[in-house]
Amino acid sequence: MPRSPRVPTLREPARRVPVIAEPDVLVVGGGAAGLAAAVAAARDGASTMLVERYGHLGGLATGGLIILLLTLDDGAGRQVVAGLCQELVDRMTARGGTHYPPRGEWDSDDPALVERARRWGLVWGSGPHRVRYSVAYDPEVFKLEADAMLTAAGVRPRFHTWATACVVEDGRITAVLLESKAGRQAVRPRMVIDATGDGDLFARAGEPYEHEQVHPWLWFRMAGVHEAESAPGLGRAFVHTLGDGHVLVTWGGEGRIDRRIDATSPDDLTHAEIACRRAAHEAAERLRATVPGFAHAYVTDTATQLGITESRRLTGRYVLGRDDLDHPFPDSIAVTGHWTKYACTYAIPYRSLLPSGISNLLVAGRCISVDHRVHHATKEIPACMATGEAAGTAAALAVRGNGAAADVDVPALRAALRRRGAIVD
Ligand SMILES: Cc1cc2nc3c(=O)[nH]c(=O)nc-3n(C[C@H](O)[C@H](O)[C@H](O)COP(=O)(O)OP(=O)(O)OC[C@H]3O[C@@H](n4cnc5c(N)ncnc54)[C@H](O)[C@@H]3O)c2cc1C
Known part of the structure; x- marks a missing residue:
């Protein structure tokens, strides 16, 4: 302690x-x-x-x-x-x-099915990959x-x-x-x-x-992505999510904000909220400027609580x-x-x-x-x-x-x- x-x-x-x-x-x-x-x-x-x-x-x-x-x-x-x-x-x-793969697809190594799952953020880690029973969902639902x-x-x-x-x-x-x-x-x-x-x-x-002290994450969603299903980079820095033209940006603070934080310290949380929000919006701006299909995309919401893996x-x-x-x-x-x-x-x-x-x-x-x-x-x-x-x-x-x-x-x-x-x- x-x-x-x-x-x-x-x-x-x-x-x-x-x-x-x-x-x-x-x-x-x-x-x-x-x-x-x-x-x-x-x-x-x-x-x-x-x-x-x-x-x-x-x-x-x-x-x-x-x-x-x-x-x-x-x-x-x-x-x-x-x-x-x-x-x-x-x-x-x-x-x-x-959104999730039907039971018949679980464990399949069919490259097309694996790639679809990866684009929805349902497959992570190092390969060779197979389709998992993982589920993307709408947080309001x-x-x-x-x-x-x-x-x-x-x-x-x-x-x-x-x-x-x-x-x-x-x-x-x-x-x-x-x-x-x-x-x-x-x-x-x-x-x-x-x-x-x-x-x-x-x-x-x-x-x-x-x-534990950890690097905070601040995931956010963007809408207005043109042909979001085929955006380059899909499945890496951002994944397809529910809603037409919506993506989920799995943004993390490691290497982008100055330190790990103690999630039980309100001072650390305050520092991280402000630093992460600014950096996440800068990341959204870069996506708009550099990724085809993102020119008219906009941030719909940043997470209302920091992504803390461990405390x-x-x-x-x-x-x-x-x-x-x-x-x-x-x-x-x-x-x-x-x-x-x-x-x-x-x-x-x-x-x-x-x-x-x-x-x-x-x-x-x-x-x-x-x-x-x-x-x-x-x-x-x-x-x-x-x-x-x-x-x-x-x-x-x-x-x-x-x-x-x-x-x-x-x-x-x-x-x-x-x-x-x-x-x-
Ligand atoms: C960046 C990141 C990425 C992740 N990716 C995935 C993923 O892709 N898929 C996956 O399945 N999991 C993922 N996880 C893990 C997962 O999201 C969490 O570990 C899980 O949701 C934790 O659930 P929980 O109910 O234990 O805790 P929490 O979700 O933290 O819930 C705790 C609740 O208690 C409330 N609370 C806390 N203290 C008090 C208090 N003193 N009084 C009253 N209320 C209080 C909080 O407001 C909150 O609602 C990820 C986690 C992070 C941070």
Whole structure:
């Protein structure tokens, strides 16, 4: 953990804080992982509340314009992520909000099919390439369907609210403190799921973690591209995306802004937002000036949140590492492929969602307990949804048990996940 520089302090006067809810399960963070966690917990009968600092669901998967699900397969033609992630794909597809290769094309090495997938940003890494089961989607359709899934499941959503602190008593989180325009409020949950991406809750609760500094990304979309399907460079600096004449520019700050940033530092984030936005617009200007078809193109939106791959990562009961490639675990609750590698899978053990200390806390999404290398696989949106679904299902089981995440009956958890269509081995 990094050491904070010495700063002057003041003592806050003690005050009484209104308790606004006492749910079975509180999910903090409404990204891909938090969405899946909350829906899973609520569908399993737990009264569930979800707190999100922004005004929509999806996190990086919508606000970050990371609008590619990479990947739902193992890179050998076999689907390894299904469950709520597949349900979301089906729902978005019913609204015309997706583009992906049909099942019959998965694993094909037909150069024409591979090239089409690459142009849509569905194939990455070094070749030789095959077609993957990856999905490009419209972020507005994601937001709409995510809202629908959440509300239909009976989750109580609370947007525009930050979770800022927690009260820990006898190894349990007994309250989570919230800040919003309504002031400081508290929630007293039985189980808590940290789906903040940055591990805000486990850090506040005193759990150990690794902390990375990264180059920020700022993906943006452009419209008005003439014959976008055949633009030179497609599949490299920019990819085709949904909407006539639209492209997604996968712009990154490495080598373009002066330093890596700590995504838990508001000062670093402020610096990066300003520097990246300016540089991204300059990049759009260069595309307009140099790439045929871009002469009348314009930026429709830059991501409303920086693309941060890593910040805090839990050091939990098990740290999934590189040597665990293709290794089965008796407590496996999800499987993920690798977006740049073929025929390569990691089973994710339940223990990677469990902190070693706090008994009623589970962690889901990009901040689960894995090492830096495996993080490249488990941070992907499908994998985040899979660990979210597992955390939500486990939290609902814990509520019916003794309230300790580590005491959840793992065979029962795996069976419950399979029943809802998730893939656990
Ligand atoms: C540049 C880049 C490219 C990527 N490319 C791909 C790709 O092509 N395909 C792919 O599948 N994945 C990709 N990823 C990875 C993927 O986008 C993320 O890892 C994934 O979306 C993380 O989901 P999450 O729910 O764990 O976290 P997040 O999406 O970060 O969600 C966390 C949520 O919690 C909220 N929150 C945070 N703190 C608090 C708090 N204290 N109180 C209340 N709310 C809070 C946030 O607002 C957010 O909504 C990429 C990531 C980056 C950065």
